[in-house]
Amino acid sequence: MPATDITTERANCFIKAAEIWLPDDGVLTLAMADHGSAHGFADVTARTTFAKAEGLPGKAWEQGSPIVLTDLNAANFVRHEAAREAGMTCAIAVPIFAGNALKAVLVIFCGDGEKAVGAIELWGERDARLRLEAGYYGSATDFESVSQDVVFARGHGLPGGVWSADMPVLMREIGTSHAFVRSEVAQQAGLDTGLGIPLTGPGGENRVVTLLSGGDTPLARRFEIWDAREERVGPHRRAVRLDGICEREGPLWPKQNPPVDIVTINAWQGPVGQVLGTGVPHIVNDGVGLPAGYRSMVALPVYRAETLAFITAWYL
Secondary structure (H helix, E strand, O other): OOOOHHHHHHHOOOOEEEEEEEEEOOOOEEEEEOOOOOHHHHHHHOOOOOOOHHHHHHHHHHOOOEEEEEEOOOOOOOHHHHHOOOOOOEEEEEEEOOOOOOEEEEEEEEEEEOOOOOEEEEEEEEEEEEEEEEEEEEEOOOHHHHHHHEEEEEOOOHHHHHOOOOOOOOEOOOOOOOOOOOOHHHHOEEEEEEEEEEEEOOOOOOEEEEEEEEEEOOOOEEEEEEEHHHHHHHOOOOEEEEEEEEOOOEEOOOOOOOOOOOOOOOOOHHHHHHHHHHHHEEEOOOOOOOOOOOOOOEEEEEEEEEEEEEEEEEEO
């Protein structure tokens, strides 16, 4: 894809940048990032570290739960000037724990385009239900309003389905799906794909992050879920692709019965295999190792207690 096409495509996407911060001797340091064309923001970030409770990544580490900032101002965001110059107005920090040990903090940035439609939501457990703790919706204000009052029991809707199964769930055509509780307003907003990811904090708190993508300003154009559980793949570090959908290739789940065409990767094999090998998230920002037509990828490990169980990945 020509460079001009890549720049235009990234400008039309809901997510503008992504970073991975790793703990190192008591502070968080930048391990990898995809800042797109925000070179000034990238330069500032490269010179920045965060102690526990410092800045957005450090606060997510301290609190042990995701944080959504919908206003990157001087009071709550250390890099606010560089973020403003880059057109970034929202940031979501997702800490990844293996048991009580912090593995990494993923930070995602969104912009405030008038036509940007999508959603990144954080659902937390309270009184045996999942309730919305925070979210960013771009211009999907009606969908945001409806979401404020929705609660999910186990197995109910996308968040409840993730909570019940304790595994990532990919839901397609959410605007017409009876399984997606907010389908009518999702269709009106132009949302069509949902990825739900379970998160467990160091104190055992259950939360679900949902990424909801629309066709005109997608969060991603390809989603994958990989299963790395030992009962599925055996004692070796490997993973099988459990589910996926791609704008270019269509469905990515096994198409034969029995599923002899299932895709398997080993540790260190390709970008997803890097997550298997290291146990931490991985970002690709130059297209290397990705399917044809894709330039960037974020791959996120999902832990059950101290064991890496699943990997989710999304591509642009």
